Amino acid sequence: MRVVDIWKSYEDLEVLKGVSFELGEGEVKVVFGPSGSGKSTMLRCINMLNPPDKGEIFLRGQNINSSEVNINEMRARIGMVFQNFNLFAHLKAIDNVSIGLRRVKKFPKEEARAKALESLKSVKMEEWADHYPAELSGGQQQRVGIARALAMKPDVILFDEPTSALDPELIGEVLQVMLDIAKSGTTMIVVTHEMGFARAVASEMIFLGEGVIIERGTPEHFFVSPESERVKSFLQQLDILYGSHEKLLK
Amino acid sequence: MILQRPNPLRDLFIVLGYWDHIFSGYLLTMWLYGWALLMGFFFGLLLANLRQYGGRFLSRIATGYIEFIRGTPLLAQLLFIYFLPSSLNIPVGNWKIETSFTLLNKDITIILLNYRTLAGLITLGLNSSAYQAEYIRGAIASVGTEQLMAAQSLGMSRISSIRYVVLPQALRRVIPAWSNEAAYLPKYTVVVYFIGVKDLFSKAHLTVAFTFISVTTYVLVAIIFLVTITIISKILDIVHKRTMIPGL
Numbered sequence: 001m002r003v004v005d006i007w008k009s010y011e012d013l014e015v016l017k018g019v020s021f022e023l024g025e026g027e028v029k030v031v032f033g034p035s036g037s038g039k040s041t042m043l044r045c046i047n048m049l050n051p052p053d054k055g056e057i058f059l060r061g062q063n064i065n066s067s068e069v070n071i072n073e074m075r076a077r078i079g080m081v082f083q084n085f086n087l088f089a090h091l092k093a094i095d096n097v098s099i100g101l102r103r104v105k106k107f108p109k110e111e112a113r114a115k116a117l118e119s120l121k122s123v124k125m126e127e128w129a130d131h132y133p134a135e136l137s138g139g140q141q142q143r144v145g146i147a148r149a150l151a152m153k154p155d156v157i158l159f160d161e162p163t164s165a166l167d168p169e170l171i172g173e174v175l176q177v178m179l180d181i182a183k184s185g186t187t188m189i190v191v192t193h194e195m196g197f198a199r200a201v202a203s204e205m206i207f208l209g210e211g212v213i214i215e216r217g218t219p220e221h222f223f224v225s226p227e228s229e230r231v232k233s234f235l236q237q238l239d240i241l242y243g244s245h246e247k248l249l250k
Numbered sequence: 251m252i253l254q255r256p257n258p259l260r261d262l263f264i265v266l267g268y269w270d271h272i273f274s275g276y277l278l279t280m281w282l283y284g285w286a287l288l289m290g291f292f293f294g295l296l297l298a299n300l301r302q303y304g305g306r307f308l309s310r311i312a313t314g315y316i317e318f319i320r321g322t323p324l325l326a327q328l329l330f331i332y333f334l335p336s337s338l339n340i341p342v343g344n345w346k347i348e349t350s351f352t353l354l355n356k357d358i359t360i361i362l363l364n365y366r367t368l369a370g371l372i373t374l375g376l377n378s379s380a381y382q383a384e385y386i387r388g389a390i391a392s393v394g395t396e397q398l399m400a401a402q403s404l405g406m407s408r409i410s411s412i413r414y415v416v417l418p419q420a421l422r423r424v425i426p427a428w429s430n431e432a433a434y435l436p437k438y439t440v441v442v443y444f445i446g447v448k449d450l451f452s453k454a455h456l457t458v459a460f461t462f463i464s465v466t467t468y469v470l471v472a473i474i475f476l477v478t479i480t481i482i483s484k485i486l487d488i489v490h491k492r493t494m495i496p497g498l
């Protein structure tokens with residue numbers, strides 16, 4: 001996947017000012033930065049929920065935002081996990097996962113159900129298959145959200161701050177699932193401030209500030225020798241909140 | 251001159267002697283109500299979707315229609331539709347579809363459809379659709395764009411996202427507000443009396459003309475409406491509880 005120079009503004013406010021990066025098969029890219037820096041907007045540009053004003057996005061060589069491409073087919077190849085889970089409230093966990101298989105991939109009912117159950121198993125939610133979202137904890141809902149994205153077997157999954165709406169004790173179960181799928185070779189772009197997760201699986205980290213990439217590098221680079229003052233002070237803020245990142249390096 | 255002392259009970263028995271008229275009028279009123287509500291629902295659903303998702307042009311048309319209907323008197327709408335064909339020199343014909351049956355030795359005939367009834371039905375349906383559209387639109391808006399976004403992120407088209415994700419939730423949520431329309435509409439059907447449809451109200455009027463007993467007759471009609479609407483509200487209450495999403 002290749003993202004080339006995307007720009008996006010809302011009325012007078014320029015949110016993205018030329019962001020580019022590449023993402024190889026099986027890579028995990030972690031994007032972090034202060035709020036308002038355009039992280040979520042960037043993800044929404046990538047799957048065209050908020051199409052960029054300028055710039056191009058290539059998925060396996062295909063230009064996503066060209067007019068000849070069926071955007072629905074493209075979105076089916078780009079999974080998305082939301083900060084607020086956004087599970088379909090009227091559907092059981094299993095139907096949340098199978099709806100895409102049925103309505104987009106046109107699988108017959110039974111086959112869609114079997115595949116959905118498989119997907120729920122991979123996030124350890126198969127026992128909750130017949131529960132409605134409102135009957136599940138936040139962590140469980142987010143795992144169903146991940147299963148919903150996984151079931152479509154997308155080329156890449158975008159995670160938009162998947163744990164920031166969760167109570168601290170529920171974050172662990174979601175991160176564990178994300179670690180599992182990252183290690184099994186899923187290509188991911190993850191917007192998160194979970195530095196432990198980033199250290200464990202990120203192939204590259206991107207620090208986004210005011211719509212541009214301020215610094216990029218491996219987790220070791222960021223935790224040992226970040227260059228810009230902006231990044232240093234941001235990481236210090238995280239330290240104050242979550243404890244020192246040096247501990248994470250052990 | 252000897253004034254008879256008022257005797258409501260005797261009056262009631264006299265009025266009830268015309269029960270076959272009142273009953274046939276009631277059936278016609280409920281017939282009108284049922285179809286108008288159904289027509290209003292489907293047309294209202296369409297209007298709500300056009301207003302919410304139709305883009306600038308279509309949503310303006312839908313909004314204009316809704317505001318026009320809600321801002322003009324129902325009776326004026328009825329007379330407009332009723333007189334429209336003849337003012338354009340379109341013959342309306344003298345056709346009718348009726349049904350009759352015998353109940354307790356009384357022959358009861360109901361005109362299910364003729365020009366007058368059709369004009370009444372169309373007016374009530376079009377009128378109700380504007381109100382129902384607003385209730386439904388409110389429910390659609392309350393489901394929120396995030397659900398739509400999540401569906402689209404799976405690759406579902408906009409239309410199937412609305413069809414399979416937004417509407418199933420919106421139609422559940424709309425029931426309590428929509429009950430208002432379901433409870434108002436039976437009472438509004440009485441306007442068809444003005445164009446000579448033999449509904450409950452016009453049959454009550456007929457009974458008064460026969461018996462000269464007015465207050466008792468109209469109180470009886472009021473009680474019939476009250477009981478009917480109470481039952482409708484109760485049923486919708488049950489439907490609302492049955493269709494609630496577990497855990498919400």
